[in-house]
Amino acid sequence: MKIERIHHVAYRCKDAKETVNWYVENLNMDFVLAIAEDRVPSTGEPDPYMHVFLDAGNENVLAFFELPTKPEMGRDPNTPVWVQHIAFKVKDRETLLGFKEKLEANGIDVLGVTDHSLFHSIYCFDPNGHRVELACPDPEEEEMLKRLDEVKWEMLEEWSQTKKAPKHADWLHAKAREKHN
Incomplete structure (x- = not known):
């Protein structure tokens, strides 16, 4: 038994129309589906919503819920803004x-x-305050993935015991560290 793929990922949005337009206009996604109900299908709870779906490429679907009867959405104040994000892969550096x-x-x-x-x-941030990342592979990606694969379990075990960043793949962000020093 194995998971085939992510069916969709859902986030909350402030305004469904604004959100759809932002992703269509800025990230060239297609708007594929809208569902609206007065009750939550899984629980029967009365809670009107608009549920919109966007094509993020290769059968990846990004969805949003607008919940007009709920308090204004916010962020987890204990989680830094850079942590929670959605990343989309693009073909190459030119793209x-x-x-x-x-943008x-x-x-x-x-x-x-x-x-x-x-x-x-x-x-960047979408109109709801969700952090969005666009990423392209490095030409040496395959070789680097092999190097990371070789040390992943050791790194996880060391982190689990020490809660300090293991140095097995310290080379990965060397350029970024140089930029900030």
């Missing part, structure tokens, strides 16, 4: 830079390009 240019032309603040060695990323 990544094209999205950066498009900035649309008035969206973009952080990066950040060099993660394995891949390169840009970051």
Whole structure:
């Protein structure tokens, strides 16, 4: 028995129409489906909602719920803003830079390009405050993945025991550390 793939990932949004338009206009996603109900199907709870679905490529679906009767959405104050995010893969650096240019032309603040060695990323926020990452593979990605695969269990065990960053893959963010020092 094995999971085949993620069916969809769902987040809350402030405004379904604004959210759909943002992802269509800025990330070139297709709007594929809208479902609206007055009751939650799984629980029967009375709670009107709009549930929208966007095509994030390769059968990956990004969904949002607008919940007009609930208190305004917020963030977990104990989790740093950079932690919770959704990352989308793009073909290559040229595509990544094209999205950066498009987002900035649309008035969206973009952080990066950040060099993660394995891949390169840009970051921005959608209109709901969700952090969005676009990432392209590094040309040496395959070799780096092999190196990381060889040490993953050792790293996890060391972290589990010490709660300190193991140095097995310290090379991964060397360029980023240099930039910030």
